[in-house]
Amino acid sequence: MRNKISQSLLVIAGGVLFSLVFWQEKLGINTVLFDAFILTAIFYLYARARQNAVVRWLLVGHLICLAMIVVHNTVLSKIAFATTLLLIVGFAEYVHRSAWFAGGSVILNIIFCIASFGEHFKPARASGKKRKRLSKVIRFAIFPLILLVVFFFIYFSSNSVFQAIANSIDIYLGKFFHALFDVFSPQRLLFLLFGVYVTGCLLMRSKIDFFVNREKNRNDELQRTRTSWRQRLARPSFQIIEAVMGRFAKGTLALKNENTTGIISLFLLNALLLVINLIDISYLWFDFDYMGEVFLYKMVHDGTELLIVSIVLAMLVVLFFFKGNLNFYKRNKWLRYGAYAWIAQNCILVVSVLLRDYYYIARYGLAYKRIGVLFFLLMVLVGLTTVFIKIWKQRTAYFLFRVNAWAGILLLVLASTVHWDELIASYNIKHKDRVPLDAQFLLTLSDKTLPLLQANMEAFKQRQTTVQENLSDVSGTSWKNGVPYPCDTCFAATIAVRTNAYLEKQEHLSWLSWNYADAVTTRSLRKHPIH
C-alpha cells in the first residue's frame, strides 16, 4: 500500500516537473532534469532492476543519447533517447530478454496507464451510515438545483434590476477567472495532465503480463518437437507447401521431399544470383567511371531499392526452409551448403549495393536517404550473419529477432552521436567544385547548419543566379511555420530569413532549453549578423 501511495505521488510529482520544465520550451538541459527524476523513480520503485545487466547496458546507451540531446539536439538523438528510455522501462518493470517483447509490454503500459492510475484512487470505504447520508444529500440537492437554475434564468430575463446585479457579479467572477487562467491556463492544465500521463506510462507497470508469458517459453536453441499430422496440417506454412507439392508434402517421405525441393530452389537461386554478382563485379567493382554520364541515376537509385528488397526476401527464403524439422534432418548437408552459398552471395550483393551508394554520394553528394542506405546495409550484414548462425548452430527465429533488435538499438545509439545535418552540409559544400550544389535541399537542413550556409553565402548567390537564369518565372513569397520566405530560388534571402527567425525563436526560450548546438549557432550568428 505504501509503495502504491509513493508510486502515485511520484507520478503526480513527475507530471508537475514535466509541466514546469517543458512548457513552451524545447528539449535541452530540461531533459536531463526530467530524465534524472524518472530514472531515480524507476530504480526506487523497481529495485530489482538495479541488478539487471540488460538494464545497466541500456542505461549506458540511454545516457549517451541524453548527452547527445544536450550536445547535438538532433531529431535522431531525441528518437534514440525516447527509445532507450522506453526499453529501460520495459526491462526494469518486467522480466524480458528480447527488446521486441519488452517493447510490447511498454505498449501495454501506455494503453493501461489510466487504469493503473485509477487503481490508486479506490473510493475510501466510508461507513454505511455516512455514505447513505452523503448520497441522500446529493440526491435531494439535484432537483432543487435544476429548478433553481431554470428560475434564475427566467427572473434574469424578466427583471432588469436582478439582471444588473447578476451581471455585476458575473463581471467580478469573470475578472477573477481571467486572473486565475492567466496563471493556470487551460492549455497549461492540459499540459500538466499530459505530463502526468507520460510519467504514469513510464512509472506504472500494467497488470497484464501478456508479453512476459509469451516470452517465458521461448529459447535461443531450437528443440526438436514431434507434431501430429493434424497439427501440421493446420499450419499456414504447411498449406503453402501442400499447394505447391501436392501429395509429396504428406506421408513418410515428406521431409525428404521438402529437402529435395529446398536443394533445387537454392541451387537455381544461387545460379541466378551468381550471374548478377558476376555482372556487378565486372561492371561496378573495378574502374567504374561514376563521373561519366552513364545511366547512373537509374542504376543506382532504382537498383538499390530493388536489391535491398531482394536481400530481405533472400533471408525469408532461407528462414522458410529452415523453419522446422529440416534443421534436424540427417541428409540436409546440401541444403545447408546451398543456404551458406546463398548467404555468402547476398553478402557480395550487399557490397555491390554499398558501391552503388558510394558512387552516388561521390557524384551527387550526401543526403539522408543515401546515409540511410549505409545503415540499412550494415543491418542487413548483421541479419545475414545471424541467419548463418541460426542454420549453423540450430537457433530459433526468436534468437534471430532478439539479436537483430539489439544490433538495431546499438546502431541507433551510435547514429545519434553524429550531427548528420552538419556532416551533410559541410561535405556537400566542401565538394561543391565536384558535386552540384543542391541549394534547395541544403536550406531544408536544421538550424545548426546556418553558420555554415552563411559562411558560404557567395556560393549560394552564384547558384541562385544560375538557377534563376534558367527559369522563366520566379515564384513569389511563400509561408512556412508562420515565416515569410522570399521565393523558392532566392537562396541568399532565405538564409537571411531563417537566421532572423531562428534568433527570434531563441529569444523566447529560457535556460531550460539550453543545448550546446544552439548555443554555438546563436553565438556564431550574433557575431556575424545578416542585414
Next chain:
Amino acid sequence: MEVVKISVKIWMNTIFFNALFFGIMGAVYGEIYWLFSVPFIYIGGVVAGLPFLVLTILLVKAASLFPYSASGKVCWIAVIESLFIALFYMSVNYVVGNRFSLNNNLAQSLTGTTIAACWLSLYICRKSFADHTEMSAPANLPTDTK
C-alpha cells in the same frame, strides 16, 4: 446481457446530462429558451449518439476482461470515451468548417459538456459496473513492484 444493460445506462445518462448541460450552456450565453428545448436535444442526442452506444458496449465488454479494479476500469473507459468524443466533434467540425480541429468556442464548449456528461454518467453508474466487474473479472494480479 449485463454488459449491454450497464452500457445502455451509461449511454442514456450521458445523453441526458449532455442535453441538460447544453440547455444550461445556452442559458449562460443568453438564450434562455435553450433550457426548454432540453427534451428535444435529448431526443436528437439519442439518434445522433447511437454509434456511441456500440462503442460503450465494446469498451465495457473489453474493460470487464482487464485484471483491474472497478475504479481503474471506469477511469480507463472515461478517458477512451473522451478521446472518441473529441474525435467526433473534430469530425463534425471538419464536415462543417473543413478543419479537423476544435478551433472555435462552440466546438470546445460542446466537447467539454459532452465529456463532463460522460464522466458524470460513469460516476453515477460506477456501482452497477463494480457489481458486474466483481462477478466477471479475472482475479487481480499483484503488481510486481519493489
